Amino acid sequence: MAKVLMKGNEAIGEAAIRAGCLNYFAYPITPQSEVAEYLVKRMPEVNGVFLQGESEVAVGYMIFGAAACGERVMTTSSSPGVSLMSEAISYIAGARCPAVFVNIVRGGPGLGGILPSQGDYFQATKGGGHGDYHLLVMAPDGVQEAVEMTMMAFPLAEKYRGPVMILGDGLIGQMMEPVEFPDNLYVPPTNKDDWATNGMDRRGSTKKNIVKSLYLDPKVLNQNNLTLKAQYDQMKREEIRFEAYNTDGDYQALIVSYGTMSRVCKTAIDNMKAQGLEIGMIRPKTLFPFPEKAIHDAAAKESCKKVVSIEMSMGQMIEDVERSLKGKREVTWFGQCGGDIYTPEEVAEHVMSLIAS
Amino acid sequence: MTNKFDKLPEISLNGIVIICGNYGSGKTETSVNLAFNRKQAGLDVAIADLDLVNPYFRTREARDALRDCGINVVLPEAKYMQADLPILAREVSGAIRNPPDLLILDAGGDDVGVTVLAALGDAFAGRKITMIQVINPFRPFTDSVKGCLKIMEEIEYTSKLKITGLVSNSNLMELTSPDDIYRGYELIQEVSMQSGREVKFITADVKFLPLLDMSRFEVPVLPIQRRLLPPWKSSCQLSKIKN
Known part of the structure; x- marks a missing residue:
């Protein structure tokens, strides 16, 4: 069809x-x-x-x-x-x-x-x-x-x-x-x-x-x-399903994001790449079961300095991300939940400020 | 491109124009682009959002850009903007009674979306109204002449108004090709022939204008700049649109 x-x-x-x-x-x-x-x-x-x-x-x-x-x-x-x-x-x-x-x-x-x-x-x-x-x-x-x-x-x-x-x-x-x-x-x-x-x-x-x-x-x-x-x-x-985005080479930070929010993050990642800044993303397609190992392994990459869970919620998925990292890496949260969705520019700005901190 | 564009017949709509059609046929993109286009042609334009049935991707999303260009946008009060309520701004009936050169009424989808028009019957009484059905052949239920005629009948029954014009808005988003626009034009001609309603214009994304063989169309082409986009895509630079 x-x-x-x-x-x-x-x-x-x-x-x-x-x-x-x-x-x-x-x-x-x-x-x-x-x-x-x-x-x-x-x-x-x-x-x-x-x-x-x-x-x-x-x-x-x-x-x-x-x-x-x-x-x-x-x-x-x-x-x-x-x-x-x-x-x-x-x-x-x-x-x-x-x-x-x-x-x-x-x-x-x-x-x-x-x-x-x-x-x-x-x-x-x-x-x-x-x-x-x-x-x-x-x-x-x-x-x-x-x-x-x-x-x-x-x-x-x-x-x-x-x-x-x-x-x-x-x-x-x-x-x-x-x-x-x-x-x-x-x-x-x-x-x-x-x-x-x-x-x-x-x-x-x-x-x-x-x-x-x-x-x-x-x-x-x-x-x-x-x-x-x-x-x-x-x-x-x-049944674990996920998408790894821009994770083949080195990246300075890892985003974990899903649904609509991950589409915004992809645009942000593409825009940052154009400026020479590499950011990776794991997008869970299944939220249960959660892609713990994929996130753990992606965060363990030597070049990766920061891990951030970007959600249209007040920090819910971040708990599963924390669990996936088994205490080896810190993860921070970035999100809002009123109905507005971050723009790719806001995501990029946040990620760049995280790397600089 | 400019030469081809100049040869196109001009869109000749004025007075009260109601834009209706099935869900997602592109009524709002058509209404908003028509408003900008006619404003650029020097008309005094107002647009009213009558979409009371769908809270996402409505005219109100483009309100600032419209107002910046000097188009009067009739909307419910700001505090009700995100309410999931069928609120009809009281200014709408006033605008119908004293319309500018062109008043565009952007109705909601399907027969349900035009119920509100029947409620405006008193304001419409005795006025000449152009009611346009927008058709996108890539949408469910309007990929055939039969489907388009069925929706036409349902809309007319519910709104108590007669559809007087047709618009083809052939759109498969980023996958649209010039062939798809020709296909939409063929479908709408067939709908026009069988229903006796006139094709007022067709739409085409601005990027296709240089690629289209304009001699194939006997009706005006409204260039479309997409303004209702998901949050991961940037809208076109609205400020760059000249008055």
Whole structure:
């Protein structure tokens, strides 16, 4: 298919359809409402279902229901809406059901604002809901990557039988870029008959499948948590994705940045390079699992004097960067979280002042 | 280039011009560039942001540059600028009743975005209005004549106004080629033929002007300088635009 010009939100909707997701439940909230506006037109064309829930709480459990049946299912929301869904996300993780959640992040806390933010990093990577669970979190830096990550999210959710989150700041949802939908990212569903409540007659089985997150026997509950932990450990071995930018030669400082912010940092790095100053960057594409080793190794380069975490949040990802550096290097934070995004000039100015200090 | 440019027919819009179209068809880039272009041609120009449905990438993003060029920008009060609320500035109906040489009303996307126009029905009563549908063939739902006609029908139904003109804004951002602009022109001619609406002009990024065979177009070409850019790209030097 030829390239088309799409908003991130629309492209995420189309990517879900291309990934075989025919179940989409959501509740409108800026800045992601265009996903629903797009899918309300597209879903009927592919015999899919879009249902607007009465709230995000309801939507969370609609997702649980469809996921428990082994169907590919997605919701999209923005920060306050994801907070409301967090209970269901924990239940879905505990019950080991695959589902895709998209958070097009706006400013917080509380109602915050409607402009782009990365303030939900902790919520996405450290829980949000209760209990020992993680989401596999992918953070696109543009519309094409949002398409690819959305298409990858469904098979990954099935591989690990758990919720996967696409975390994009508001700009990722709102901006337009030319995109294409790679057919080769479509992966047919597998193994759902082993566990999903999709009907004994339908799957021709006498085995009852039960989906639940309640385990009153402490040993059984512990075993469920050990199973989850083993899966998160496997994610750390197999799913870490990142981009290294301008790290082949020597560089005086290392930036760690993701999403929209990393695009600004790239322009800043290019501009500084033109002036003879080399700066490297590691851009995590997965926020959980986090590219700890890549950051550790990039920071260990002899020429690298400073490490800085540049975020559209008040210093959240920096904690994972610190952990990655294992106390061997200091990392500083540079960021803001009101909705304004630093310009490439502001980033360059900050990095140059860091090197000079 | 200058010679080719001189041969182009002039855009002859005046009075009240409403810019509508599907989501992301390029209404705001078209409106803003049209405002600059007509101002340069010596018209007294005002532009009003009626996009109440999308809080990102709206006319208000270009307000300072527009005002610096002497274009009257009608917007909600500054304190509501980032509000996710459907606020229509009260000055809009005043501007419709006493329009300058050219009043551009930049509406929101799809049928939803033009709902506000029906609410301005009293102000529009008895006035000649040019309502333009902007079409980008690279956008979902408007890559075919059928899709364009469907949106036209939906917009007319919701706004209670008749679309009287068409604009092709063929844009695939940095991947756009002259062929894409020809393709957009062919599509809009077909839409024009089937709907009986006139093609008012087409757009082309300024960088394509030397590359385009202008003899292929029977309508004016509005040069576009992109002003609504993501934060990692620099906007064109607005201060360099001459009055």
